[in-house]
Amino acid sequence: MKCQELLAMLNEYVDGTVDPAICEQFEKHLADCNPCQVVVDNIRQTITLYKDGKPCEIPAAFRDRLHLLLRQRWRETRG
Amino acid sequence: MNDRAAEQPDEELVRQAKAGNLDSFETLVTRHEQRVYSLALRMLRHERDAEDVTQQTLLSAVEHLHQFRGEAGFATWLLRIASHAALKVIRKRKGLATVSLEEATEPSDTLEQVPHPEYIADWRQSPDELVHRNEIQRLLDDALDRLDEKHRVVFLLRDVEGLSVAETAQALDLSEANVKVRLLRARLQLRELLTRTLGDPAARLTRSPHSPR
Numbered sequence: 001m002k003c004q005e006l007l008a009m010l011n012e013y014v015d016g017t018v019d020p021a022i023c024e025q026f027e028k029h030l031a032d033c034n035p036c037q038v039v040v041d042n043i044r045q046t047i048t049l050y051k052d053g054k055p056c057e058i059p060a061a062f063r064d065r066l067h068l069l070l071r072q073r074w075r076e077t078r079g
Numbered sequence: 080m081n082d083r084a085a086e087q088p089d090e091e092l093v094r095q096a097k098a099g100n101l102d103s104f105e106t107l108v109t110r111h112e113q114r115v116y117s118l119a120l121r122m123l124r125h126e127r128d129a130e131d132v133t134q135q136t137l138l139s140a141v142e143h144l145h146q147f148r149g150e151a152g153f154a155t156w157l158l159r160i161a162s163h164a165a166l167k168v169i170r171k172r173k174g175l176a177t178v179s180l181e182e183a184t185e186p187s188d189t190l191e192q193v194p195h196p197e198y199i200a201d202w203r204q205s206p207d208e209l210v211h212r213n214e215i216q217r218l219l220d221d222a223l224d225r226l227d228e229k230h231r232v233v234f235l236l237r238d239v240e241g242l243s244v245a246e247t248a249q250a251l252d253l254s255e256a257n258v259k260v261r262l263l264r265a266r267l268q269l270r271e272l273l274t275r276t277l278g279d280p281a282a283r284l285t286r287s288p289h290s291p292r
Contacts, residue, residue: 007193011263035199035284039270042199042278046270047238048206053219056117062130063112066137070108073141074101 001029006036014043089153097144104144108137111154114240115161121235122165124224132168136161151249155242159250162232169228193263198271199285200278209277222272226265233258234265 006029012018013026030037084092084106095103115136120129139160140147147156202209209215223231236247237258244262248255 004195007195007267008263011259011266014266035196038199038201038284039196042202042270042274043266045202045206046266046273049209049215049273050219050223050234050239050269051241052206052210053216053239055113056120056129058113058116058133059126059130062133066112066130066134067105067108069134070105070137070141071101073138074104077142078099 001025003029003033003036006030006033007039010040010043014040014047090149093144093147093149093153097147104141107153108140111157112137114154115157118158118161118235118240119165121220121223121239122162122228122232123168124220128168132161132164135164139164151246154240155246155250158236158240158242162236162250166228166232193260193267196267196271198274198278198283200274200280200283202274202277203279204277218273218276222269225272226268230261230265230268233261234269237262238266 006013006026009018009022009026013023018026030040084103087103087106089107089110092103092107096107112133116129116133119132119136120126123129123132136157140157147153151159204212223234226234232251233247233253236242236250237244242250244255244258247253247262248258251258253261
């Protein structure tokens, strides 16, 4: 397996959906290709950082206005 | 919202809402509004625009609830409406006529043309340590902002909102193959941008030994 081939299958590998036979080749490549190993680590860390980041708080005043509007529209459209 | 409603699955609440129960609908909104707003804000980076998109999405849900067939989850349905609304705002900002995501497919959307990583280095800190640093959110937002919106929306739905590839494809009216390529591009580009700041220059590696070049 070449680096470029590994790159093409990076999603499946990181998401754990890669075919077991290919996974073995993938890991064999990683074992003696440090740059690819670091890229895989970086990608995992990148995803983790975004996933675990703070959610954007919905402003309370906006939320109140929104619910008022939704109730109003609900009644209008459902008579 | 009462406690019993809060424990019910989306499917049941949707059924009740379709039968005319406003409380059930509001429970659904309360459950998912944060995700809709987060997606809109990360797509648009502008609070007022994110509020507009959130409002538009949920009003649309009131009006079109009867058309929701439940093939996708309720959250996916909302995120679908929000994604399209946010993309519309972006296109408007750019002064472009609205084009669908599918039309925006470019020849570069193939795996063969995915750019090879340039800056390769271990990070100086782990994500666990990094999340406590105040400036990190800014770095993440700035990096996201540099992605083309068609890559950004795929990354946000798949990796931040946790939709599957199939659900992301469904939400954006794209093929799964297309979602995968866009996701790979987004992940690689974000990795590149973050590593330039978070990577340890002393640990920087040169081109990988197996590269064709």
